[in-house]
Amino acid sequence: MSLTIFGTSRSRAFRVLWMATELGLEFEHEPLPWQSCRNDARYLLINPSGTIPAISDSGFVLAESLAINLYLAQKAGMLWPPDPKDQAKVLQWTLWVTTSLESAYTQWASHTYWLPESARDAAQANSAAAEMRGPLDRLELALSESGWLVGTSFSAADLNVASVIGFVSRFEREKRPHVADWIDRCKARPAYRKASTLP
Numbered sequence: 001m002s003l004t005i006f007g008t009s010r011s012r013a014f015r016v017l018w019m020a021t022e023l024g025l026e027f028e029h030e031p032l033p034w035q036s037c038r039n040d041a042r043y044l045l046i047n048p049s050g051t052i053p054a055i056s057d058s059g060f061v062l063a064e065s066l067a068i069n070l071y072l073a074q075k076a077g078m079l080w081p082p083d084p085k086d087q088a089k090v091l092q093w094t095l096w097v098t099t100s101l102e103s104a105y106t107q108w109a110s111h112t113y114w115l116p117e118s119a120r121d122a123a124q125a126n127s128a129a130a131e132m133r134g135p136l137d138r139l140e141l142a143l144s145e146s147g148w149l150v151g152t153s154f155s156a157a158d159l160n161v162a163s164v165i166g167f168v169s170r171f172e173r174e175k176r177p178h179v180a181d182w183i184d185r186c187k188a189r190p191a192y193r194k195a196s197t198l199p
């Protein structure tokens with residue numbers, strides 16, 4: 001019985017490394033680089049999409065970072081609330097971040113931080129920023145209630161959403177103090193810091 005996580009921490013695999021560390025799981029880590037995972041013949045046999053992350057849990061293979069995180073939390077019975085309504089909220093926030101924010105966020109972060117300066121395009125960053133404001137205002141409202149997305153403590157919803165939009169704490173920080181404070185608290189968690197040190 002063993003869990004293997006495929007993908008370097010410098011990719012969406014970080015989300016899964018963070019979750020597995022939060023849950024205290026033992027795992028093997030194959031830090032495949034995102035630049036070449038689609039052309040890695042051995043990896044394509046495991047994940048035919050060739051994207052990272054993927055996991056193999058005693059031979060059960062799963063791709064899609066956020067789905068992997070929901071599976072791991074549910075299986076461990078941690079960061080996964082017992083009430084079906086709260087579980088539905090975890091799914092709601094997970095789907096929300098990937099459908100309402102991830103694309104614009106990725107464009108904004110790429111053209112603000114990730115790409116080499118010579119490749120950054122301010123117009124693309126600005127149009128992505130305009131798309132992000134509505135969803136981030138929605139997030140600010142949600143976090144103003146208890147400081148967490150579901151119930152009154154950190155859950156898989158917080159991990160999934162924060163892991164997609166980590167740099168948002170630098171975006172118009174003073175306009176959305178609850179979002180900024182929440183991301184800071186998520187990133188201060190020991191498991192986040194430990195996962196950040198992985199290759």
Ligand SMILES: N[C@@H](CCC(=O)N[C@@H](CS)C(=O)NCC(=O)O)C(=O)O
Nearest residue numbers: 011012034038051052053064065066
């Ligand atoms: N929606 C997928 C996206 C996976 C994805 O695109 N991963 C990137 C790395 S962050 C990748 O594999 N890039 C290599 C490529 O597309 O060739 C997930 O969240 O797991």
